[in-house]
Amino acid sequence: MADLSNVPLSVLDLAPVGAGRTSAQAVRDTIELSRHAERLGYLRYWLAEHHSMPGIASSAPAVLIGAVAAATTTIRVGSGGVMLPNHPPLVVAEQFGTLEALHPGRIDLGLGRAPGTDPNTARALRRSADPLSADDFPQQLGELLAFFGGDFPADHPYAPIVATPGRGNQPAMWLLGSSGYSAQVAGILGLPFAFAHHFSAQNTLPALRLYRERFQPSEVLKEPYALVAASVVGADNDERAEYLAAPLALAMMSLRRGRPIAFPTPEEAAAYDYTAEDRAFIENLTSHYIVGGPSTVRAGLDDLLATTGADELMVTTNLSALSDRVRSLEVIAALRDVSQPV
Secondary structure: OOOOOOOOEEEEEOOEOEOOOOHHHHHHHHHHHHHHHHHOOOOEEEEOOOOOOOOEOOOOHHHHHHHHHHHOOOOEEEEEEEEHHHOOHHHHHHHHHHHHHHOOOOEEEEEEOOOOOOHHHHHHHHOOOOOOOOOHHHHHHHHHHHHHHOOOOOOOOOOOOOOOOOOOOOOEEEEEEOOHHHHHHHHHHOOOEEEEOOOOHHHHHHHHHHHHHHOOOOOOOOOOOEEEEEEEEEOOOHHHHHHHHHHHHHHHHHHHOOOOOOEOOHHHHHHOOOOHHHHHHHHHHOOOOEEEOHHHHHHHHHHHHHHHOOOEEEEEOOOOOHHHHHHHHHHHHOOOOOOOOO
16 A cells, blocks of 8 residues: 555645745745755656746746756656647757756656646747647647657658757656546556646546546556645644745635735735635635644645555645745655655
């Protein structure tokens, strides 16, 4: 049975911009936090892609991945994820082929099918007003894989194109999802699947079930491999953790209501004038967060593992202060000896 003694732990970083801090400071904090994650034995360090959000500086994951990989030596570094609708597949193949060439065997390319932003910003990224379609994702994914492998059909218009250094330098591929769509695609293709439990908890179990039901063995995997990403805030005790997590709840409430903000300080969150509606909204929004001291975090992670049967857990801790994020990773890592997968 999976438990914290035999399941790898990894980190998802959004490069949060705390109130009163700059995005430049946030990306430098990402570099520093990645070093701590490596020291603590975490398996992966992934960077998300979000745009036009004042509290999130991870808008260019390929750039941040290169910086993190250069600042570390053993931890795997990747995207959680690259939002494929925002980028031509050729560009993604060239960028991640470059990263794999520079850091062979350490790069993960996690792919999502959502734009990771509002519709207007998505139009600016894509330079098109055409609506997004779920039907486009399999075609984009197929093109990306063909650029890495150099195996377009001879009559395909892209067949003469050589993605340099993408061809021959394909990183480990993952599909990301917050619903059942990518879960099924990942299963059919025999790829590892990462689920965003941290913001779509109601879909976690149905998506994992679909992934496992649809899984077909491939050259990549003989058995399904599911990673579950969760919001976790660890501290020395429950009271401290709840105090630190309050700004995250406030920032997420503002984001869900269409008013994204920088991550508040704990003092700002404590002083905020919450209405009864706000408190009900936050309680529903954060009911799946794991927040507390060591024993509370252990219980939460054990329950998540037992419920999902995850092969790997990924924790995301978005707090305004770097020192609190480091301490959270320390608390989580101390619950077990973080092991590498076979």
